[in-house]
Amino acid sequence: MKIDFNKNADGLVPAIVQDATTKNVLMLGYMNEEALAKTQETKKVTFYSRSKQRLWTKGEESGNFLNLVDIKNDCDNDTLLISVNPVGPTCHTGSDTCWNEENTSNFGFLSQLEKVIEQRRTAGSGDTSYVASLFEKGINKIAQKVGEEAVETVIEAKDNNDELFLYESADLLFHYLILLQAKGFTLKDIEAELQKRHR
Template sequence: MNVDFTKNPDGLIPAIIQDAKTKNVLMLGFMNDEALQKTKDTKKVTFFSRSKQRLWTKGEESGNFLKLVDIKVDCDKDTLLVAVNPVGPTCHTGTDTCWGEENTQAFGFLSHLEDIITSRKKNQEDEKSYVASLFRKGINKIAQKVGEEAVEMVIEAKDDNDDLFLNESADLLFHLLILLQAKGFELNDVVKVLESRHE
């Protein structure tokens, strides 16, 4: 790994700490060459503390270590992206991140869609909402819709119309998210099962 520590007069470069699983940014610290080497050797993230003016292994007092998974250097060779498995909260204030955010798994637009489905589930009286109407009709209707969408997707998979296949796939995934919530689960619960199978 070719890292340029000479760009800053103090020999320090930023180290962005990212959860290897959730991909959330947890904190920002600074490393010099010695801190980087110790991080590699011990597999625990070590910084150069500007306030203490010494090497500082995150968690050395609290036990909330950052276990090293991977390190990447950026295109200018002067910033590190450090993937970790955090043990406990990352911030000294006790929060998951130094921005006070929860370090939860997110799936981009699918998580946004889940939030909308949750809202419709809570407001089933909304007569204009298709999702609310499915929740009003109950689990059997929702499960039936998933079955119908699955069959339609399989049919389109055997044809050559990619647009129809993708649309039916979207319909299936959408209705599966609804069914998961009807059963009291979320997409993350399915991901955890897949992860456990992968181990």
């Protein structure tokens, strides 16, 4: 890995720190050659503190270390992307990130869809949406719908029509998200269970 530490007069390059699992950006620090070498040697992320004018290992006082997973440099060789497994909150304020955000998994559009389902589940009797009507009918009806969609997905899997297979797969996943919420769970709970099995 070739890093151009001479691009800036102070010999520092930005180091973007990202959670290796959630992919959330946790903080931004700066490294010189010595900080990078120490990070690679100890496997704990070490920065060069511009205010203290010395090397600084994140967590050296709090115990909230950033355990190194991987380091990549950008196309100009003057910025680092550092993947870590954080121990505790990253920010000195006690927040998970330096942007005061929770460091939790996000599943893109599926997370948005979960929020829509939650809104329609809690909207009350005025909501006439399909989702609200399913919740009104109760857990047995929701579970039945998941079963029906699962059977339809299996049938389409045995055919050669990819469009129909994807359509039924989407129906199955949508109704499964509804079932999860009816049982008081979300995709994060499924992720946690799969991670537990992976170990």
